[in-house]
Amino acid sequence: AQSVTQLGSHVSVSEGALVLLRCNYSSSVPPYLFWYVQYPNQGLQLLLKYTSAATLVKGINGFEAEFKKSETSFHLTKPSAHMSDAAEYFCAVSDPGGYNKLIFGAGTRLAVHP
Amino acid sequence: DTAVSQTPKYLVTQMGNDKSIKCEQNLGHDTMYWYKQDSKKFLKIMFSYNNKELIINETVPNRFSPKSPDKAHLNLHINSLELGDSAVYFCASSQGTSGGSNTGELFFGEGSRLTVL
Numbered sequence: 001a002q003s004v005t006q007l008g009s010h011v012s013v014s015e016g017a018l019v020l021l022r023c024n025y026s027s028s029v030p031p032y033l034f035w036y037v038q039y040p041n042q043g044l045q046l047l048l049k050y051t052s053a054a055t056l057v058k059g060i061n062g063f064e065a066e067f068k069k070s071e072t073s074f075h076l077t078k079p080s081a082h083m084s085d086a087a088e089y090f091c092a093v094s095d096p097g098g099y100n101k102l103i104f105g106a107g108t109r110l111a112v113h114p
Numbered sequence: 115d116t117a118v119s120q121t122p123k124y125l126v127t128q129m130g131n132d133k134s135i136k137c138e139q140n141l142g143h144d145t146m147y148w149y150k151q152d153s154k155k156f157l158k159i160m161f162s163y164n165n166k167e168l169i170i171n172e173t174v175p176n177r178f179s180p181k182s183p184d185k186a187h188l189n190l191h192i193n194s195l196e197l198g199d200s201a202v203y204f205c206a207s208s209q210g211t212s213g214g215s216n217t218g219e220l221f222f223g224e225g226s227r228l229t230v231l
Contacts, residue, residue, distance in 0.1 A: 034218075034219070036222075042224055042225075043204060043225055044220075044222040046219055049218075051218070090157065100145060100162075100208045100218040102159070102220055103159075104156070104157040106154070106156055107155045109155075
């Protein structure tokens with residue numbers, strides 16, 4: 001069975017600082033991996049996805065993530081945080097060839113302070 | 115023009131009542147989903163339909179009954195509502211199964227917040 005673990009339910013950074021949100025996955029097959037963002041009272045928006053092409057994936061709003069098979073990780077980074085980045089971030093895994101059944105991590109709340 | 119739209123956005127009701135949430139997507143996708151997000155923000159899949167056929171049915175109480183009249187619509191009906199049903203319910207859609215040119219991305223609606231009193 002696939003699963004996702006997000007380390008740290010809350011992360012707080014200063015504006016302009018590096019953002020690092022951690023995600024580790026478990027999958028019996030090479031997975032597809034995703035990061036979604038949820039702003040307050042809104043739905044989930046895709047930030048980026050890994051689908052077995054390049055291991056360094058660039059997404060929207062300056063975010064990127066690197067797939068590391070040896071570490072079973074897919075950490076999300078952004079060089080410089082902006083106040084507008086404050087939101088809930090979800091890492092998810094799915095099984096290629098399946099029915100796009102996304103398994104989500106528990107989420108990480110990112111707070112950005114001045 | 116909203117890609118995945120859900121109605122109502124907010125729903126407050128009493129225990130024991132029956133309620134429905136509707137979902138429509140205009141992306142031309144053939145697979146739709148219902149996810150439940152609890153008070154701790156945890157997201158769990160409930161159901162998925164592909165071309166009106168049920169393909170994923172997680173361990174959800176049979177008080178929950180999805181219905182897909184066509185591939186652009188997936189409604190969720192809940193009977194005999196309980197306090198524990200209070201949550202945000204998200205509808206999503208994707209283009210078929212993953213693999214090949216389809217990379218498994220789900221497009222989500224804005225959610226329907228159900229409060230059971």
